[in-house]
Amino acid sequence: xxxxxxxxxxxxxxxxxxxxxxxxxxxxxxxxxxxxxxxxxxxxxxxxxxxxxxxxxxxxxxxxxxxxxxxxxxxxxxxxxxxxxxxxxxxxxxxxxxxxxxxxxxxxxxxxxxxxxxxxxxxxxxxxxxxxxxxxxxxxxxxxxxxxxxxxxxxxxxxxxxxxxxxxxxxxxxxxxxxxxxxxxxxxxxxxxxxxxxxxxxxxxxxxxxxxxxxxxxxxxxxxxxxxxxxxxxxxxxxxxxxxxxxxxxxxxxxxxxxxxxxx
Numbered sequence: 001x002x003x004x005x006x007x008x009x010x011x012x013x014x015x016x017x018x019x020x021x022x023x024x025x026x027x028x029x030x031x032x033x034x035x036x037x038x039x040x041x042x043x044x045x046x047x048x049x050x051x052x053x054x055x056x057x058x059x060x061x062x063x064x065x066x067x068x069x070x071x072x073x074x075x076x077x078x079x080x081x082x083x084x085x086x087x088x089x090x091x092x093x094x095x096x097x098x099x100x101x102x103x104x105x106x107x108x109x110x111x112x113x114x115x116x117x118x119x120x121x122x123x124x125x126x127x128x129x130x131x132x133x134x135x136x137x138x139x140x141x142x143x144x145x146x147x148x149x150x151x152x153x154x155x156x157x158x159x160x161x162x163x164x165x166x167x168x169x170x171x172x173x174x175x176x177x178x179x180x181x182x183x184x185x186x187x188x189x190x191x192x193x194x195x196x197x198x199x200x201x202x203x204x205x206x207x208x209x210x211x212x213x214x215x216x217x218x219x220x221x222x223x224x225x226x227x228x229x230x231x232x233x234x235x236x237x238x239x240x241x242x243x244x245x246x247x248x249x250x251x252x253x254x255x256x257x258x259x260x261x262x263x264x
Contacts, residue, residue: 001107002097003238004114004198007124010034010083018076020084022092023117032126033117034085038074038133042092045070045099050225052253059226059248067103068138075133078105078141085113085120089191094230098246102148104141112234115197147233147246151254154179154220154247163218166211168228169251177261179222179254185211187228190235198235205239218243222250 010017019037021028028039045067047060062070076082082100084093090112097110113120120126149157157163158181167174167182174184189207192199199207213219219241221229226248236244255261 001237002101002110002112002234004234005083005111006114007120010113011124013081016081018074018080018082020074020076020082020093020096021117022084022086022096027087027117029128029130031117032121032128034120035125035127036131037085038131040070040074040096042086042095045096050249050252052249052256059250059253061099061102061248064103064140067099068140071100071138072136073133075136076138077136078138079109081109081111083111083113085116087117089116089188089196089231090114090234091187091228091231094234095227098230098233102143102146104143107237112238113197115195119196147244148248149220149245151247151249151257151259153245154222154254155259157218157220157245158182160218163220164211164213165220166213166222166229166232168221168223168232173224175264177251177263179251180260180262182222182262183211183213185213185232187223187232190232198238201239204235208236208239215239215241218245220245220247222247222254224251226250 019034021033021037021039022042024041045062051059084096086092094112100110101107157165165182166185167178168185168187170186190199190204221232223229233246
């Protein structure tokens with residue numbers, strides 16, 4: 001399953017790890033990056049508009065062929081171990097990893113750097129040299145099942161005593177309007193501001209428990225456009241939660257369909 005890995009783990013793996021930097025190209029080139037990291041900017045693997053607005057599908061995943069082309073150019077194969085990072089506590093990198101999982105990459109080979117570029121560069125080497133990459137012919141193999149759920153399943157979860165519907169946005173957004181029955185968990189509440197990575201596991205579990213998010217429940221996640229829930233999804237999977245559903249359409253789709261909202 002997708003997990004968090006330490007800077008030490010990344011440094012020790014050497015050439016058998018594909019390191020993906022999802023920051024903008026100007027940051028990758030101008031501010032430096034992890035040694036051997038390739039640049040796959042966040043905007044390159046997000047649809048131009050939400051599927052709820054374009055009728056192109058649910059949420060904001062890239063086109064399958066575009067995704068395969070990006071990974072091919074990055075020298076990634078379906079057998080590659082991938083670690084992704086950004087400079088925003090991992091939220092953009094998490095979206096890359098969730099996208100890879102949805103397109104069939106083995107979750108056990110997907111890793112999020114615990115901490116981001118800012119924390120890495122405080123103690124470790126960076127470079128401005130772009131690595132030489134041997135392109136591959138990455139082929140997407142859709143998995144038999146994914147964590148994706150639609151709006152009807154989300155609505156049902158709010159009334160299911162064995163499920164917890166979770167809104168991962170900020171307090172103000174939640175108060176202005178949320179899916180009925182949802183509990184609030186700002187995704188940043190699981191981030192350690194000092195390390196810029198995941199809270200220590202005991203602390204993270206305590207934060208989750210206070211919101212009623214426990215491993216024996218089915219957890220259903222949403223935000224606005226499925227970026228922030230990507231981070232929470234990786235956290236929960238890393239902590240051993242087995243039943244984690246992912247509402248890709250999120251609140252953008254929910255509102256586009258005229259479904260009800262609660263306000264505080």
